[in-house]
Amino acid sequence: MDSNTLWTIARGALNVVLVLLVAPLCQGILRKLTARIQSRQGPPVLQPYFDLLKLLGKEDIEAGEVPVVQRLVAFLSLASILTVGCLVPLGFASPLNAAGDVILLIYLLTLCSVCTLLAGLAAGSTYSLVGISREMMTMITLEPLLAAALIVGAVHANSLRLESVLAGSLYFGSGLPWSGIIMAVIILLAFQAFVQRIPFDISEAETELMEGPLMEYSGPKLALFKYTQMIKLIIYSAVFISLCVPWGGDAPYGLAFLMFWIKIFAVILLVTLVAATHARYRIDQAIRYFAAMLGTSFFALLLASYGH
Amino acid sequence: MSLMSKLKETAICLGAGRVTLPYPAETRPVPDQFRGRPIFDATRCIGCAGCANNCPAREILVFDVCQEVRILKYLGRRCTYCGRCADVCPEKAIKMSQEFENATPQIGDLHQGLELFMSTCQRCGRCFKGPSILEALKMKGYRFDDLENDRWIFRSNGYMKDPVADDIHIELD
């Protein structure tokens, strides 16, 4: 293997380690901030680390219809989201830039959501099945939104390569980029649903007293799923920022990294504020909301293909 | 669902600051007349078993070993801290303290037991006076709750059915 490949592998490992270390910290800040908004002293900021370590130490009860698929799915969800972590710029250029394009990014993010569906299906209990049916309904209207945003960016940038699309390509083009602004607003409004927070965490906490698709998992497998949820927050924020809020990314090396992480914390602050002050939507209200946004995003795609 | 209402709600909650009471670090004052755990004062108890008769959870058990010795057991398990025993005690030997921090890994920790020497009459030498001399021979008033199984034995006639000594034979009706 030549030095280029070794260097890429090292950068990929660095990305993975960075994402793994920072994700529980962001979740901890989110919980602490939610507690402060509710006028109480919350858990310590390092609490999610303790949670994950404790879950790794518990006994693993294999219950469910198909235990083999359960084992597979726990690892697959973490693996797919970490692969996305190598594809997305995290303040510096991503190591696997040349390995794929926008279609691969959309596919891997969808795979991560499909893993939740598989998780519920492999468990097979009634509450899990209800949870995944709701998750399926949400996914049908939600994944096209992200795909539409990335495609609008691709149309503006005239290529499907990741480094050109994920560099603020929504705003390319002459004149005022209407389609870019519309797509940015739509992704902002639907962001809570991507990261599975209130008001849209319908599938997994709707049967709030029974936890939805993850109901039958215990111990280490649950730790992997919880880790995946924490990492999704960072990955979707990174995609959102590099697509819609790219300014400041051209500063000299250290400053760009700092700006990026400041923007990520701003996004987390926004997510926390919305999550702490809203109530959960019912499934039909949420679908109507997403369907309206889907219609608007198709309109924006049309505009983009006509050059606006 | 307006934006301003959410911002106002956040501002109100943040304005309240942090209202969490630092509980195990600092103790909290209890209201007056708070009924915590009952404390049995054995030096004042006369062994009348009024508390046992009145307890709604049948938590106080009474057993007469012989005429002069009476064992009273308060098991803390089912006590609902209602205070009826303290209300009815003629000597005010039961005090409802203000302790509510009673958590424990062994439930036997809440047990309070009293073994009392009952005083006897100077003339007839008995603790309980029957309504007639015949009733006195039948030894009404003795209590025999089941201490091993912690059960209150409710007998509508308080007679002793087992033979008490070899040369005394009591005929029951």
Next chain:
Amino acid sequence: MLKNLCQKMFGRSLWVYHANSGGCNGCDIEVLNVLTPYYDVERFGIKLVGSPRHADVMLCQGPAMRSTAQALRRAYEAMPAPKLVFAIGSCACGGGIWFDSYPVIGPVEKVIPVNFYIPGCPPRPEAIIYGVAVALGLVDKKTAPVEFKQVELPIPQYHPSDLREGGKFVVYEKLEKV
């Protein structure tokens, strides 16, 4: 080494599952009170979860009834080891006022093994937090059994037929102890 770390972290983040097997809901309300901002228990890392498979601690409330004993046993067996059971309230500790009623089997410990008892009817939220703190080892427990004996058993039994005259005194010949 990772195993040691995981076991040390057990006390820092307890996930709690609430199981009410037939109680009056008084203790339910006190338990939910504990999760409100005043008595915030999330600062110890305790979180309420919806499924016994995710939980470490089961908070039992209400006596074990004939109809729910089976469900309680299955929820206990669904929890992954290591696990703790807290019995909250007089009904779960000893059967409560209803201990001899027709649908009640008895205290919760007749169905599942209990680790900590928090008596009260209902226990104050501070009492529940105190119980959790005793379980985590932050404070010491404050109760101990009390025994008071005014007389030493066995006491001697005297019978009139054993009396005999002996000078100025009446002497008992045979001493039997009861």
